[in-house]
Amino acid sequence: xxxxxxxxxxxxxxxxxxxxxxxxxxxxxxxxxxxxxxxxxxxxxxxxxxxxxxxxxxxxxxxxxxxxxxxxxxxxxxxxxxxxxxxxxxxxxxxxxxxxxxxxxxxxxxxxxxxxxxxxxxxxxxxxxxxxxxxxxxxxxxxxxxxxxxxxxxxxxxxxxxxxxxxxxxxxxxxxxxxxxxxxxxxxxxxxxxxxxxxxxxxxxxxxxxxxxxxxxxxxxxxxxxxxxxxxxxxxxxxxxxxxxxxxxxxxxxxxxxxxxxxxxxxxxxxxxxxxxxxxxxxxxxxxxxxxxxxxxxxxxxxxxxxxxxxxxxxxxxxxxxxxxxxxxxxxxxxxxxxxxxxxxxxxxxxxxxxxxxxxxxxxxxxxxxxxxxxxxxxxxxxxxxxxxxxxxxxxxxxxxxxxxxxxxxxxxxxx
Amino acid sequence: xxxxxxxxxxxxxxxxxxxxxxxxxxxxxxxxxxxxxxxxxxxxxxxxxxxxxxxxxxxxxxxxxxxxxxxxxxxxxxxxxxxxxxxxxxxxxxxxxxxxxxxxxxxxxxxxxxxxxxxxxxxxxxxxxxxxxxxxxxxxxxxxxxxxxxxxxxxxxxxxxxxxxxxxxxxxxxxxxxxxxxxxxxxxxxxxxxxxxxxxxxxxxxxxxxxxxxxxxxxxxxxxxxxxxxxxxxxxxxxxxxxxxxxxxxxxxxxxxxxxxxxxxxxxxxxxxxxxxxxxxxxxxxxxxxxxxxxxxxxxxxxxxxxxxxxxxxxxxxxxxxxxxxxxxxxxxxxxxxxxxxxxxxxxxxxxxxxxxxxxxxxxxxxxxxxxxxxxxxxxxxxxxxxxxxxxxxxxxxxxxxxxxxxxxxxxxxxx
Numbered sequence: 140x141x142x143x144x145x146x147x148x149x150x151x152x153x154x155x156x157x158x159x160x161x162x163x164x165x166x167x168x169x170x171x172x173x174x175x176x177x178x179x180x181x182x183x184x185x186x187x188x189x190x191x192x193x194x195x196x197x198x199x200x201x202x203x204x205x206x207x208x209x210x211x212x213x214x215x216x217x218x219x220x221x222x223x224x225x226x227x228x229x230x231x232x233x234x235x236x237x238x239x240x241x242x243x244x245x246x247x248x249x250x251x252x253x254x255x256x257x258x259x260x261x262x263x264x265x266x267x268x269x270x271x272x273x274x275x276x277x278x279x280x281x282x283x284x285x286x287x288x289x290x291x292x293x294x295x296x297x298x299x300x301x302x303x304x305x306x307x308x309x310x311x312x313x314x315x316x317x318x319x320x321x322x323x324x325x326x327x328x329x330x331x332x333x334x335x336x337x338x339x340x341x342x343x344x345x346x347x348x349x350x351x352x353x354x355x356x357x358x359x360x361x362x363x364x365x366x367x368x369x370x371x372x373x374x375x376x377x378x379x380x381x382x383x384x385x386x387x388x389x390x391x392x393x394x395x396x397x398x399x400x401x402x403x404x405x406x407x408x409x410x411x412x413x414x415x416x417x418x419x420x421x422x423x424x425x426x427x428x429x430x431x432x433x434x435x436x437x438x439x440x441x442x443x444x445x446x447x448x449x450x451x452x453x454x455x456x457x458x459x460x461x462x463x464x465x466x467x468x469x470x471x472x473x474x475x476x477x478x479x480x481x482x483x484x485x486x487x488x489x490x491x492x493x494x495x496x497x498x499x500x501x502x503x504x505x506x507x508x509x510x511x512x513x514x515x516x517x518x519x520x521x522x523x524x525x526x527x528x529x530x531x532x533x534x535x536x537x538x539x540x541x542x543x544x545x546x547x548x549x550x551x552x553x554x555x
Numbered sequence: 556x557x558x559x560x561x562x563x564x565x566x567x568x569x570x571x572x573x574x575x576x577x578x579x580x581x582x583x584x585x586x587x588x589x590x591x592x593x594x595x596x597x598x599x600x601x602x603x604x605x606x607x608x609x610x611x612x613x614x615x616x617x618x619x620x621x622x623x624x625x626x627x628x629x630x631x632x633x634x635x636x637x638x639x640x641x642x643x644x645x646x647x648x649x650x651x652x653x654x655x656x657x658x659x660x661x662x663x664x665x666x667x668x669x670x671x672x673x674x675x676x677x678x679x680x681x682x683x684x685x686x687x688x689x690x691x692x693x694x695x696x697x698x699x700x701x702x703x704x705x706x707x708x709x710x711x712x713x714x715x716x717x718x719x720x721x722x723x724x725x726x727x728x729x730x731x732x733x734x735x736x737x738x739x740x741x742x743x744x745x746x747x748x749x750x751x752x753x754x755x756x757x758x759x760x761x762x763x764x765x766x767x768x769x770x771x772x773x774x775x776x777x778x779x780x781x782x783x784x785x786x787x788x789x790x791x792x793x794x795x796x797x798x799x800x801x802x803x804x805x806x807x808x809x810x811x812x813x814x815x816x817x818x819x820x821x822x823x824x825x826x827x828x829x830x831x832x833x834x835x836x837x838x839x840x841x842x843x844x845x846x847x848x849x850x851x852x853x854x855x856x857x858x859x860x861x862x863x864x865x866x867x868x869x870x871x872x873x874x875x876x877x878x879x880x881x882x883x884x885x886x887x888x889x890x891x892x893x894x895x896x897x898x899x900x901x902x903x904x905x906x907x908x909x910x911x912x913x914x915x916x917x918x919x920x921x922x923x924x925x926x927x928x929x930x931x932x933x934x935x936x937x938x939x940x941x942x943x944x945x946x947x948x949x950x951x952x953x954x955x956x957x958x959x960x961x962x963x964x965x966x967x968x969x970x971x
Binding site (some may be wrong): 188192194195196197210213215217220224227232237238239240241242243244245246247248270273274276277281297298301302378411412413414415433434435436437438439440441442443489 | 604607610611612613615626627631633636639640643646653654655657658659660662663666674686687689690692693697713717815824828829830831832849850851852853854855856857858888
């Protein structure tokens with residue numbers, strides 16, 4: 140376990156074996172004061188970040204005394220980052236081509252989307268490239284959603300935060316006693332009753348990792364023909380699997396059959412490149428055309444363009460497929476370890492994170508700060524998530540094998 | 556001068572001295588056919604790119620037979636690219652920090668804007684960060700412009716292309732006989748008559764480079780108090796100067812005085828980093844808040860964040876100031892060379908490009924293809940620009956000293 144605080148005096152006072160009891164009490168009081176101060180600063184920072192967690196760099200800038208060893212808030216495959224960096228180094232850094240990527244204008248949206256079209260098995264005029272999935276979510280909500288949107292909760296907050304002021308948000312609470320699994324009949328009933336023009340389905344769902352098989356989801360979509368827009372967010376789909384083959388099942392090709400279906404996907408999670416800002420949507424060509432008429436022509440950076448070209452290359456994908464499968468296995472092993480820890484409930488997840496309910500009366504914020512200040516592990520409190528009011532929840536990301544071991548061990552110590 | 560066509564057979568047939576006349580005629584005919592074919596492909600490509608020129612990489616992908624030596628379409632300071640790459644190499648590549656920049660989420664919009672606030676001399680809640688200026692233009696037009704917008708023409712097309720369908724665009728034609736200079740009285744008269752809720756002023760203007768001094772522009776703005784939104788686009792302001800000191804004069808601090816004033820600025824041109832997608836706006840805090848409520852939280856990439864932090868650093872700015880001044884001197888020297896070429900008129904420019912009118916009856920497209928196919932120099936035809944119908948125009952960017960010499964010499968050969 141690493142030093143929780145980079146505070147030299149504290150450290151010295153605390154670990155010296157020959158320190159007098161009185162001194163130790165003094166030091167203890169000072170430690171308490173410092174920790175109280177840190178807590179205040181951390182809570183203020185969280186408040187300022189709204190419904191999203193402050194990033195590790197933002198935390199470290201504001202509280203430089205902290206050391207963060209594991210960012211278990213961060214939902215991304217680190218093995219995929221390694222792989223991307225390997226290609227980048229060889230193809231852009233060592234050749235000097237990085238200059239071109241940074242200096243010149245990247246290709247326009249339609250030029251990039253045509254690279255993705257064969258891989259996604261849809262025509263190129265159905266692909267829209269985004270500066271991260273969030274840009275597409277916003278564009279969708281502002282251009283296609285009209286009177287009302289139906290969203291399962293708990294969920295990724297951007298889907299209700301960025302709606303237009305004239306759009307009514309209808310929340311459909313997923314049942315905690317059923318592990319937040321979506322019940323098809325319940326959902327269709329709500330749709331019939333509320334008649335939303337847009338419904339959102341995140342698969343696997345964030346923050347619980349609940350997954351609907353491609354068959355179940357297809358069946359649900361075929362029941363929603365009367366709905367103007369169905370958004371399926373597949374940002375975590377690369378971590379899901381339906382059997383031991385660990386094969387990937389995307390709904391993207393179904394957009395050719397259902398005109399009301401839109402797939403939105405972030406590339407930050409599965410490819411470990413959140414800093415590049417890359418996402419895409421597959422939707423009806425009239426929707427793509429409408430968005431392009433409103434702007435979004437040059438919304439990709441040169442590095443995003445390079446990434447999207449890689450994403451369509453067989454040599455890269457072959458290597459990627461290996462790290463995707465390895466990461467799924469590591470993640471499932473991590474989840475199994477977490478199941479051994481007392482006083483918590485791990486919700487079943489097919490994503491690269493687990494929603495954890497604290498059962499021993501501690502608050503989520505208290506546990507998050509314990510893990511951060513005393514173990515250098517940063518996890519996300521879910522106490523601010525709409526739909527998670529009944530209970531204390533944190534969300535834990537799977538990182539590298541080594542980091543996962545650290546996280547599991549620290550969590551165990553906090554909860555024993 | 557480099558080989559215009561990478562076509563081996565052609566080359567061989569054409570240069571062999573012992574070739575028979577008959578053969579030569581055949582080869583000539585074939586060359587003509589091939590050039591005709593290239594012309595067709597180039598024109599098709601241009602058509603597909605809409606009102607913007609296809610990028611060099613798009614051209615080279617579609618017409619791989621071509622060699623482009625000078626991209627004089629591309630409006631950016633190459634010396635600033637060198638400088639940025641020097642910092643990037645030392646601080647991100649050699650330290651291995653590039654990984655963090657690519658792997659993790661960049662800071663949110665408000666976190667980045669606070670770095671810029673001291674440099675721009677405005678409070679941080681007045682700064683909005685964009686994924687390139689185009690994103691901000693689109694956001695502005697969709698969120699703040701209502702019934703009508705007044706735009707001088709010729710201009711940068713995004714200001715009228717991305718307006719909402721319910722916004723009326725009023726074009727104010729700049730007078731060619733007055734070198735497209737904006738006449739303050741004329742402009743105020745049009746505003747009084749048309750009562751637009753938004754007016755746009757690009758300074759220096761694109762595509763002619765016409766510049767209004769800070770005093771003149773301030774005086775104009777003070778006459779436009781009744782207009783809801785005044786947008787001043789300062790994307791080329793780093794290339795403008797008012798006297799031999801070559802000092803930079805930005806209108807940004809005036810946003811504190813005039814609530815209706817918004818400054819929009821691309822960083823692609825002056826800093827030579829179009830591939831990074833970085834721009835900002837300075838506007839009233841209520842406008843910034845409204846945009847952030849609609850999304851735009853994570854619209855910067857990790858590299859854009861790195862750049863913006865550099866932009867606020869004294870050590871970087873000190874070095875940048877030198878390359879800015881050197882580039883202005885190179886550019887003015889280039890313009891002076893162009894003035895020596897017959898059969899064209901160079902419009903007075905304080906930007907890093909010159910608008911050129913062709914006076915010998917050749918069309919702009921014809922000259923552009925001549926420069927591209929026979930000299931490897933890519934320039935922008937302005938025949939598609941609204942407001943430039945009366946005449947044949949091209950726009951020429953200033954590049955490195957060496958490239959500028961090549962461009963001037965090729966243009967001379969084409970026009971003699």
